[in-house]
Amino acid sequence: MFNKIYNNDARDILNFIHDKSITSTITSPPYFDMKDYESVNQIGFGQSYDEYINDLKVVFENIYKITKDDGTLWIIIDTFKKNGQVIPLPFDLVSKLVEIGWLLQDIIIWKKDKTVPWSGNGFVQRKFEYILFLSKSKSFKYHKDRVRIYDTSHLKKWWVKYPERYNPKGKALDEIWEYPIPTQGSWGEKYIRHFCPLPTDMVGTMIQLSTDEGDVVIDPFAGSGSVLSQASYMRRKYIGFELNISYIEMFEKYLESTLESGIRKYKLFVSGKDxxxxxxxxxxxxxxxxxxxxxxxxxxxxxxxxxxxxxxxxxxxxxxxxxxxxxxxxxxxxxxxxxxxxxxxxxxxxxxxxxxxxxxxxxxxxxxxxxxxxxxxxxxxxxxxxxxxxxxxxxxxxxxxxxxxxxxxxxxxxxxx
Ligand SMILES: C[S@@+](CC[C@H](N)C(=O)[O-])C[C@H]1O[C@@H](n2cnc3c(N)ncnc32)[C@H](O)[C@@H]1O
Structure with a gap:
């Protein structure tokens, strides 16, 4: 059941997973009617907004049922502009998720270089997306000390003159996360042309925060599988769903060629040396x-x-x-x-x-x-x-x-x- 991407519709998750076995879901859902992922039955492309958001609700309702009580849900999602006005998708989706029973814990800003551009008048340059963080119950896994910032190039230089103001384990994360969109160097040109993979370090932060080794991480809209490969490097079990089989094939090759170096990087991180x-x-x-x-x-x-x-x-x-x-x-x-x-x-x-x-x-x-x-x-x-x-x-x-x-x-x- 684990460590594979099912070439099936994310709405049918319950046909494949029945138990409460998931600790964290990390995903970026398909865009609404903007991008064709080239498969029949895809969510987003060709749908009305109501159909789209209700289908997302079905997916996250099913996931809720198979999530452990201390489990969490991370959704990377953005607003967009349609017919001359902004559609507040992250907030519309939150309303649906709360109806299911998910508890909204945090809204984080992922600051990146650029996102899909808005067209028409009245836009400023797009620089961020939202990360919605939800939990199944009030008592959920959240290891905040594991993800403190201690790489001094990411700290303000004051840490030297005011060491008493900095936690010796590092600075706590704040609500703006800065991670550039992966470039060709890390994913290979072919990959970048096909997907919008998520930054591995950002996914790693979510996995560190909300899961332990051996836990199960799921991405119902796997795409390039950036969430799942990272989970694998970090000794978590993974499950993915993805309609486009060619994406799955590419993921399998990618994982095989990067597994060793990914594990090495993770081991260095957990050694705590830095x-x-x-x-x-x-x-x-x-x-x-x-x-x-x-x-x-x-x-x-x-x-x-x-x-x-x-x-x-x-x-x-x-x-x-x-x-x-x-x-x-x-x-x-x-x-x-x-x-x-x-x-x-x-x-x-x-x-x-x-x-x-x-x-x-x-x-x-x-x-x-x-x-x-x-x-x-x-x-x-x-x-x-x-x-x-x-x-x-x-x-x-x-x-x-x-x-x-x-x-x-x-x-x-x-x-x-
Ligand atoms: C925004 S992309 C995910 C990108 C991914 N986070 C990554 O890092 O590459 C959304 C993906 O959802 C897939 N998708 C769309 N509808 C689906 C459905 N009903 N079931 C499963 N996957 C679906 C698309 O094929 C696409 O690959």
């Missing part, structure tokens, strides 16, 4: 910036400058809302009890209370006696804690060194102005 690197960098940045704020506070209140701060991450914190334990050793001419009072007050209020850091404070005179045993220390000025200016030694301390650590951060200052 996400771990991001987390590591954010926590390092926070630990160092924490020191910078402390130094500024002490200078403002006590007007002393005759000390350096040594920073080392000790480990994870077990205190509620704190992520890491960090040791801050004040080395130099400081009054320990006076400093302790200021530190206690400073770390209890924002911004430092929001850093997720459980600090441990120690005090030593210069030169330090039993500083952490490492050969390489990096120096930071009191204004820049995201780029070391050089390696430093306690025996011959660099005059610019105000913060010293074995943590090495080298993010180019000019990139983050």
């Amino acid at each position: 996400q771990n690197n991001f987390e590591h960098t954010i926590l390092n940045l926070r630990a160092m910036k924490f020191a910078k704020i402390i130094i500024k506070t002490i200078k403002d209140i006590l007007s002393i400058n005759d000390f350096v701060v040594h920073v080392e991450i000790v480990g994870k914190s077990s205190v509620q809302y704190k992520l890491i334990k960090v040791k801050y050793i004040f080395i130099g001419n400081v009054n320990e009890s006076q400093l302790a009072i200021i530190l206690k007050e400073t770390i209890a209020i924002p911004p430092l209370s929001k850093f997720g850091i459980e600090p441990i404070f120690e005090y030593q005179s210069f030169p330090p006696q039993n500083i952490i045993n490492t050969n390489n220390f990096y120096g930071y000025t009191e204004t820049n804690t995201y780029c070391t200016f050089s390696e430093v030694e306690y025996e011959n301390l660099h005059p610019k060194a105000k913060i010293i650590s074995s943590i090495k951060i080298e993010l180019n200052e000019n990139d983050y102005e």
Whole structure:
């Protein structure tokens, strides 16, 4: 039953699947009366709007019956213009879906380069489509931490100067998803000419969010099978329906030739390597910036400058809302009890209370006696804690060194102005 595309009408799904076995449906329905997919009985082409939308309702009603209670439905769909006015198809369809029992959870914007152009007067350039996200019940699979954005080229450069504002696992998705339409490079020229395949990363995001490995993903309007191949790479079972047999044949060849590389890419993703690197960098940045704020506070209140701060991450914190334990050793001419009072007050209020850091404070005179045993220390000025200016030694301390650590951060200052 699984891992195949049926060359059958999506309205007849119940003839093939009887049990509640589907976890997520991801699909882009045929366009209304705009595109001929070259098969008899196709939905959309040659139909009236009422026939079209009622047929879509039949398909999603049948799917509702075979969807598990924690299951979901993703529909990529757009408005269009007919007889000089906009037809709000996504919203008309939502009304039908809600009648069936689907619960509308979200409306996401898929921002792409261009879509099918509107003709006639009164149009601006088309740049997005809607993604409707619905669930069968109020309790549905939704793994939001898996799809956080930690590829730093997709983050605003502020993440470096304000690491405390970024979740160490990455930025949560927002309601605008930017994915270019697949180009020839990824799908091959022949494919692009025949279909409008969905971007693999976008489909991957939906699959990650709403399913687990081993779950079943269905696309009742499979087309090129972009949803189903992605599901297959991600160790989900898939089922498709598609009336045009030549599309199915092409999909089978495509899957065979891309399966290995698709699985490899997925494995790399779930290994969490890149996400771990991001987390590591954010926590390092926070630990160092924490020191910078402390130094500024002490200078403002006590007007002393005759000390350096040594920073080392000790480990994870077990205190509620704190992520890491960090040791801050004040080395130099400081009054320990006076400093302790200021530190206690400073770390209890924002911004430092929001850093997720459980600090441990120690005090030593210069030169330090039993500083952490490492050969390489990096120096930071009191204004820049995201780029070391050089390696430093306690025996011959660099005059610019105000913060010293074995943590090495080298993010180019000019990139983050
Ligand atoms: C917008 S395309 C899907 C594109 C697909 N998401 C992809 O990535 O290639 C819609 C598809 O639905 C198919 N279709 C139309 N009516 C159908 C029906 N009644 N049952 C099954 N498939 C149908 C068309 O042949 C077409 O391939």
